[in-house]
Amino acid sequence: MNNKIWLSSPHLTGEEQKYVKEAFETNWVAPLGPNVNGLEQDLSTYNKITACSALSSGTAAIHLALINLGITRGDEVLVSSFTFSATVNPICYQGATPIFVDSELDTWNMCPQLLEEAIEDRIKKGKKPKAILLVHLYGMPSKMDEIINIANQYQIPVIEDAAEALGATYKGKAMGTFGVMGVFSFNGNKIITTSGGGALVSHDKNYCDNAIFLATQARDQAPHYQHSHIGYNYRMSNIVAGIGRGQMEVLNDRVEARRNNYTYYRDALASIDNITFVEEPTGFYSNRWLTTILTDSFDTREKIRLALEADHIESRPLWKPMHLQPIFKQYPSYTNGTSEMLFKKGLCLPSGSNLTTVDLERVISGIKNVI
Numbered sequence: 183m184n185n186k187i188w189l190s191s192p193h194l195t196g197e198e199q200k201y202v203k204e205a206f207e208t209n210w211v212a213p214l215g216p217n218v219n220g221l222e223q224d225l226s227t228y229n230k231i232t233a234c235s236a237l238s239s240g241t242a243a244i245h246l247a248l249i250n251l252g253i254t255r256g257d258e259v260l261v262s263s264f265t266f267s268a269t270v271n272p273i274c275y276q277g278a279t280p281i282f283v284d285s286e287l288d289t290w291n292m293c294p295q296l297l298e299e300a301i302e303d304r305i306k307k308g309k310k311p312k313a314i315l316l317v318h319l320y321g322m323p324s325k326m327d328e329i330i331n332i333a334n335q336y337q338i339p340v341i342e343d344a345a346e347a348l349g350a351t352y353k354g355k356a357m358g359t360f361g362v363m364g365v366f367s368f369n370g371n372k373i374i375t376t377s378g379g380g381a382l383v384s385h386d387k388n389y390c391d392n393a394i395f396l397a398t399q400a401r402d403q404a405p406h407y408q409h410s411h412i413g414y415n416y417r418m419s420n421i422v423a424g425i426g427r428g429q430m431e432v433l434n435d436r437v438e439a440r441r442n443n444y445t446y447y448r449d450a451l452a453s454i455d456n457i458t459f460v461e462e463p464t465g466f467y468s469n470r471w472l473t474t475i476l477t478d479s480f481d482t483r484e485k486i487r488l489a490l491e492a493d494h495i496e497s498r499p500l501w502k503p504m505h506l507q508p509i510f511k512q513y514p515s516y517t518n519g520t521s522e523m524l525f526k527k528g529l530c531l532p533s534g535s536n537l538t539t540v541d542l543e544r545v546i547s548g549i550k551n552v553i
Contacts (some may be wrong), residue, residue: 187545189496191538193436198428205421213398215420217408217427222381224430225366229356233390236418236426237397240345240367240380245272246393247341247382248414252312253278258309260300262317262343263290263503265522269317269343270504282313282505282515287327288463288465292316294328300516301336310476314340318347318357319501319511320530321373321440321471322460326352326360332551333361341365345380348373349437349469354521358383362370373436373535374429376422406410439468439535443468443542447531450546454553456482470534474500474532475549480526490548493503510542 199218207224210216222234226391239242253259254275262271273280283300286293297314304311314333316324325445333340340361344350347357348366363384368376382393400413418426429436447458456478462468477483483499492499502525505515531544 183199184544187495187532187537187541188534189288189530189532191534191536192370192375192377194425195428197430197431197524198425199423199476201427202421205214205424209405209551210379210420213417213419215423217420217423218418219524221423221426222416222426222432223415224385225381228430229359229364229383229434231332231356231359231364232385232450233383233481235382235390235393235397237382237393238379238418239378240365240369241268241272241506242397242414243365243380243382243393244269244341244343245366246396247389247412248272248276248278248313248393249396250389251339251341253312257312258304259313259315260297260304260311260317260321260338262316263505263517264290264319265343265504266318266501266526267346267504267507267509269315269511272398273315278312280504280510282503282510284503284505284515284517285319285518285520285524287295289322289324289466290319290460290520291324291327292323292329293330293520294325296518297329298332298518300339301332303516304383310336311338314338314361315343316340317343317345318350320474321347321350322462323347323350323352323357327341330360345369347469348431351467353465361386362386363389365474368429369424373440375427375468376418376426376429376431379418379422379426410426415491436535439534440470441468442472443533443535444473444535446539446542447473447475447546449544450548454550456553457549470533472530474528474530476524477529483527483529485552486549489552490545491535493544493548495532495545495548497532498530500524500530
């Protein structure tokens with residue numbers, strides 16, 4: 183039996199252990215400590231941004247970002263439909279209403295034209311959206327000039343879900359740094375991992391300071407335990423942050439490896455007419471967290487997926503759009519058919535930075551055998 187090839191497995195170097203070992207030796211195993219502070223500084227420096235709050239997950243970061251903007255029951259938040267449910271769930275935590283916006287074909291991210299149509303329609307219906315929550319899907323930047331211009335025109339703040347886009351840039355600027363707040367994830371399948379964790383970043387230190395306050399159970403400044411706000415247990419631990427510090431040392435290497443995977447797949451499959459790849463528009467730099475292909479039909483996609491599965495190779499259909507999900511189907515959506523088409527015809531290929539050439543060739547052979 184062939185070894186399992188995973189879609190995106192963790193890739194540790196061993197250097198992470200020095201930070202974890204230091205945490206044990208100094209007894210910094212509590213939720214806070216030098217590794218948390220160090221990781222926050224590492225992320226701030228890498229992304230050229232003012233402030234960072236290390237948290238328990240990217241989902242927690244989105245939740246706190248919404249709270250920072252005062253999103254509450256009855257408010258509306260414009261959000262990418264083509265994403266994972268973790269982007270949308272925190273909107274519902276706050277009792278707000280997600281308003282789904284479909285994708286455009288160049289990047290597969292939120293369509294600026296549909297975004298503006300949605301804003302105008304919501305205003306006509308009597309409720310101006312309180313925020314725009316957009317996603318940089320699979321590490322590909324969104325069309326930020328257009329989206330930020332629209333957001334500024336209507337004075338609606340932007341939160342960037344850059345959970346999949348650490349290391350990606352738009353016109354040389356890091357994803358997660360265009361809006362009022364940005365979100366990263368360090369889940370086990372991300373480009374770097376802390377096993378589980380996330381971060382909130384912002385050019386406004388007040389947002390990150392308030393996130394830290396809320397993430398540590400919103401304890402007031404007092405010698406006793408006093409609380410004037412609802413808080414959460416959302417802070418990253420010092421041990422987990424130690425893993426992240428070691429991973430930050432190799433982040434650029436991980437981006438290069440994933441981009442090389444994409445190039446290898448694209449070149450090897452270039453002669454197959456019914457398989458295409460999403461290219462980078464000028465000024466866009468994707469971290470290629472996952473290499474994705476678009477086939478000519480649902481049947482072709484499924485034949486490839488099942489053939490790879492039979493050879494112990496993990497692949498996955500593209501995200502099922504949120505406006506098609508049973509839990510979210512009752513909410514308003516502004517669609518053009520793009521995300522539904524991508525879901526039916528698209529497939530994520532194994533993309534880990536620890537893949538070997540032998541692994542890549544095995545995936546490619548499995549695809550060619552089907553086509």
